Amino acid sequence: MNEQAGLAVEMRGITKQFPGVLANNEVDFSVRRGEIHALVGENGAGKSTLMNILYGLVHPDSGEILINGKTVQIAGPRDAIGLGIGMVHQHFMLIPVFSVGENIMLGREPATGPDFYDRARARKAIAELTKRYGLALDPDARMGDLPVGLQQRAEIVKVLYRGADILILDEPTGVLTPQESKDLFAVLRDLVKGGKTIIFISHKLKEVLEISDRITVMRRGKVVGHLITKDTNEEEIATLMVGRAVLLRVDKSPAKPGGVALAVENLTANSDQSVPALKGASFELRYGEILGIAGVEGNGQSELMEVLAGTRRATGGQVLLAGRDITTMDANTERDAGVAFIPEDRRGTGLVLSFSIAENSILGRERTPTFSWRHFVLNLIAIRNWALKLVKEFDIRTPSIEVAVRNLSGGNQQKVIVAREIGTNPKVLLAAQPTRGVDIGAIEFIHRQIVRERDNGAAVLLVSAELDEVRSLSDRVAVMYEGRIVSIEPPDTPEERLGLLMTGGGSSPSMGRRPAGPEGLEA
Amino acid sequence: MSAIGDILHLLITANLWQATLAAAILLLLPALGGTISERSGVVNIAMEGMMLTGAFFGVAADLAWHNPWLATGVAMLAGALMAMVHAVVSIQFRADQIVSGIAINIFAAGLTVFLINRIYGLQDVGHVDQSALLPNINVPGLDQIPFLGKVFFQQNVIVYVALVLLVLTHLVLFRTRLGLRIRAVGEHPQAADTAGINVFAIRYGAVVTSGLLSGLSGAFLAIGISNTFVPNMTDGRGYIALAAMIFGKWTPFGAFVACLIFGLGQAIYDNNSIIHISPYLLSMLPYLLTLIVLAGLVGRSIPPAADGLPYVPGSE
Numbered sequence: 001m002n003e004q005a006g007l008a009v010e011m012r013g014i015t016k017q018f019p020g021v022l023a024n025n026e027v028d029f030s031v032r033r034g035e036i037h038a039l040v041g042e043n044g045a046g047k048s049t050l051m052n053i054l055y056g057l058v059h060p061d062s063g064e065i066l067i068n069g070k071t072v073q074i075a076g077p078r079d080a081i082g083l084g085i086g087m088v089h090q091h092f093m094l095i096p097v098f099s100v101g102e103n104i105m106l107g108r109e110p111a112t113g114p115d116f117y118d119r120a121r122a123r124k125a126i127a128e129l130t131k132r133y134g135l136a137l138d139p140d141a142r143m144g145d146l147p148v149g150l151q152q153r154a155e156i157v158k159v160l161y162r163g164a165d166i167l168i169l170d171e172p173t174g175v176l177t178p179q180e181s182k183d184l185f186a187v188l189r190d191l192v193k194g195g196k197t198i199i200f201i202s203h204k205l206k207e208v209l210e211i212s213d214r215i216t217v218m219r220r221g222k223v224v225g226h227l228i229t230k231d232t233n234e235e236e237i238a239t240l241m242v243g244r245a246v247l248l249r250v251d252k253s254p255a256k257p258g259g260v261a262l263a264v265e266n267l268t269a270n271s272d273q274s275v276p277a278l279k280g281a282s283f284e285l286r287y288g289e290i291l292g293i294a295g296v297e298g299n300g301q302s303e304l305m306e307v308l309a310g311t312r313r314a315t316g317g318q319v320l321l322a323g324r325d326i327t328t329m330d331a332n333t334e335r336d337a338g339v340a341f342i343p344e345d346r347r348g349t350g351l352v353l354s355f356s357i358a359e360n361s362i363l364g365r366e367r368t369p370t371f372s373w374r375h376f377v378l379n380l381i382a383i384r385n386w387a388l389k390l391v392k393e394f395d396i397r398t399p400s401i402e403v404a405v406r407n408l409s410g411g412n413q414q415k416v417i418v419a420r421e422i423g424t425n426p427k428v429l430l431a432a433q434p435t436r437g438v439d440i441g442a443i444e445f446i447h448r449q450i451v452r453e454r455d456n457g458a459a460v461l462l463v464s465a466e467l468d469e470v471r472s473l474s475d476r477v478a479v480m481y482e483g484r485i486v487s488i489e490p491p492d493t494p495e496e497r498l499g500l501l502m503t504g505g506g507s508s509p510s511m512g513r514r515p516a517g518p519e520g521l522e523a
Numbered sequence: 524m525s526a527i528g529d530i531l532h533l534l535i536t537a538n539l540w541q542a543t544l545a546a547a548i549l550l551l552l553p554a555l556g557g558t559i560s561e562r563s564g565v566v567n568i569a570m571e572g573m574m575l576t577g578a579f580f581g582v583a584a585d586l587a588w589h590n591p592w593l594a595t596g597v598a599m600l601a602g603a604l605m606a607m608v609h610a611v612v613s614i615q616f617r618a619d620q621i622v623s624g625i626a627i628n629i630f631a632a633g634l635t636v637f638l639i640n641r642i643y644g645l646q647d648v649g650h651v652d653q654s655a656l657l658p659n660i661n662v663p664g665l666d667q668i669p670f671l672g673k674v675f676f677q678q679n680v681i682v683y684v685a686l687v688l689l690v691l692t693h694l695v696l697f698r699t700r701l702g703l704r705i706r707a708v709g710e711h712p713q714a715a716d717t718a719g720i721n722v723f724a725i726r727y728g729a730v731v732t733s734g735l736l737s738g739l740s741g742a743f744l745a746i747g748i749s750n751t752f753v754p755n756m757t758d759g760r761g762y763i764a765l766a767a768m769i770f771g772k773w774t775p776f777g778a779f780v781a782c783l784i785f786g787l788g789q790a791i792y793d794n795n796s797i798i799h800i801s802p803y804l805l806s807m808l809p810y811l812l813t814l815i816v817l818a819g820l821v822g823r824s825i826p827p828a829a830d831g832l833p834y835v836p837g838s839e
Binding site for chain 1: 695698699700701702703704706707710711713714715716717718719720828836
């Protein structure tokens with residue numbers, strides 16, 4: 001309280017009850033002027049609710065908010081903007097079909113005549129801003145055509161254009177490449193030098209330690225810790241977040257690779273937009289190893305996984321499963337051949353949200369003799385026992401197996417998929433973004449399951465946007481760029497080198513050259 | 524053979540094109556309304572009902588006060604009130620917008636018939652005097668241009684108004700601040716909200732505007748082109764306008780082109796006496812064109828991204 005003059009934001013006793021969830025419970029949160037303050041916690045800890053309250057998108061049941069020492073009422077984003085608060089949302093608040101300029105100006109557009117949008121003045125205002133903060137942007141580009149890094153930059157410029165002094169960034173690095181993250185941090189440091197205050201929401205502890213001055217940790221709607229960044233470490237933060245000691249490193253013994261499980265040769269496939277996305281990927285995956293694919297999203301990883309899983313048609317090349325050609329097999333046949341698939345879009349393709357846990361636990365296997373009588377009548381008792389076994393074995397937190405998976409948390413939904421896919425002891429496990437949007441506790445669990453599968457002799461192909469996950473889980477790392485595997489690296493390769501390879505730099509071979517990893521993939 | 528010859532002969536008469544423009548304008552007004560509404564993210568298939576309501580109240584007001592301008596105002600207000608129902612149901616209560624639209628169309632058909640019986644008895648509302656109709660205006664000088672004069676400058680007053688509204692709608696949607704905000708709300712209401720734009724106000728305004736325009740079209744139909752109200756006199760024109768809006772890819776001028784094509788079909792049918800084709804076949808023409816359009820033969824058009832999705836503040 002005695003430091004009030006130096007506080008940009010002070011939230012006292014904030015409580016917000018949502019149906020069935022106490023999202024914020026007597027939360028006290030304060031940010032000093034000119035600092036980068038990290039707000040960390042697991043999904044559902046209440047970080048976003050707290051920030052939505054500060055930005056006026058959600059109204060608290062009780063509590064008060066002080067901005068620069070003065071009590072304020074924030075009824076909506078307009079009030080927040082008026083108080084100098086700006087928010088860069090996790091899911092960008094950008095309109096892809098509008099120009100960059102229109103997106104930045106929206107809500108505070110310069111006008112001429114009766115109400116005509118003044119493009120010239122808009123362009124000038126943006127040029128001034130981008131020059132002052134060193135954030136180059138083309139105001140006439142179509143927003144949807146820009147890479148995510150630039151889209152985020154546009155979001156930041158948008159917030160600055162509204163005169164924000166306090167910037168809230170919600171999971172800003174979730175969609176960025178390592179290089180883009182680095183650029184973002186440089187921008188944030190410059191902004192703080194220029195007198196701005198930044199609230200940085202994240203669950204990536206390394207980043208939090210790198211960029212922040214102070215840290216507030218939330219768990220289950222409550223603040224459970226105030227930390228000073230230079231006096232803390234990853235383990236301490238993680239323990240506070242989860243409420244118990246968490247193993248951050250994946251604990252695994254060296255791989256004992258066996259024979260070749262999957263041989264992928266010059267594989268090509270088109271994206272949903274019917275343009276080539278996979279342009280001749282070749283690699284080998286062995287039993288008993290985890291091969292991680294690192295790459296900026298959209299470089300063909302999704303298409304690769306779908307072709308291997310049988311849900312997308314290859315346009316060329318070959319896939320051999322233990323010597324047998326499975327290139328053109330559909331998903332059902334692949335499953336029968338022992339290929340399990342954890343898809344990246346868990347709500348869209350991994351689960352039927354309105355189905356129960358029991359029903360979801362047999363998706364794709366509903367015609368097998370175990371679960372049905374003559375492919376026709378479901379064996380409900382067998383399904384029930386199976387679901388109960390999975391719930392127990394995979395620690396799925398649910399009141400019953402009849403609950404619709406829609407009502408489970410993201411982590412538990414993911415566990416349902418992982419349980420279903422691993423539960424049948426597959427020969428090959430395709431895991432796409434297996435821990436995306438999942439809490440630290442559940443991540444630890446899923447990682448252990450994947451390693452256990454490997455130790456049981458399965459071949460695991462892992463795709464993840466999280467470079468840390470790829471490096472800590474994989475036995476070998478394949479870097480994918482523009483639809484090809486450009487290099488195979490050991491997992492302890494420095495992040496900088498992987499980042500470079502992922503963006504087409506480094507020692508990546510030029511077009512047409514066959515990739516050859518340092519470990520000599522060609523047998 | 525002779526039928527084709529008849530049509531070709533018809534196509535070079537100024538009368539046909541004059542009728543085409545008038546029929547197109549009748550569709551254009553609700554199509555503009557639909558375009559505005561859907562650009563703001565509210566699916567609106569209730570133009571038919573709003574038009575019909577406007578037509579009825581326009582006639583009723585004109586019979587009572589013998590003033591076509593006042594009657595037109597009443598018609599627009601009636602359309603706007605129907606639109607308000609759609610707005611409250613779909614914006615405030617986040618109901619399914621298609622269901623709400625269908626309900627309004629059915630309600631309008633029932634309401635107008637009910638009111639005819641209540642106020643006028645039986646089925647006959649009576650006829651509006653020639654002097655109390657929306658007047659045809661010949662633009663002095665220009666109306667003497669051969670062919671074009673008849674087509675463009677010997678038209679009902681509403682035709683001129685609608686052409687001005689067409690340009691105005693285009694300018695507002697694509698050149699002004701307001702238009703940018705309307706489109707933003709229809710593409711990504713969360714983004715608009717966080718930029719400090721009042722999503723609900725924009726959507727209410729847009730839906731009510733669609734009611735005003737549909738009501739205006741109803742007035743044009745009942746006390747401009749016709750001089751009385753008969754049950755279901757809009758005859759599916761609100762739906763054809765909907766098709767025109769989609770055909771026009773949610774742009775005013777695109778919708779206008781579509782309206783002209785549908786209007787031509789209507790005009791050919793209206794002049795069927797000189798064509799030796801069954802009038803029953805010809806009467807299918809506008810609807811057939813609508814079906815072809817809606818079936819996507821003109822290419823896929825992409826609606827505003829948040830079209831039909833209710834906005835829940837604070838959602839992702």
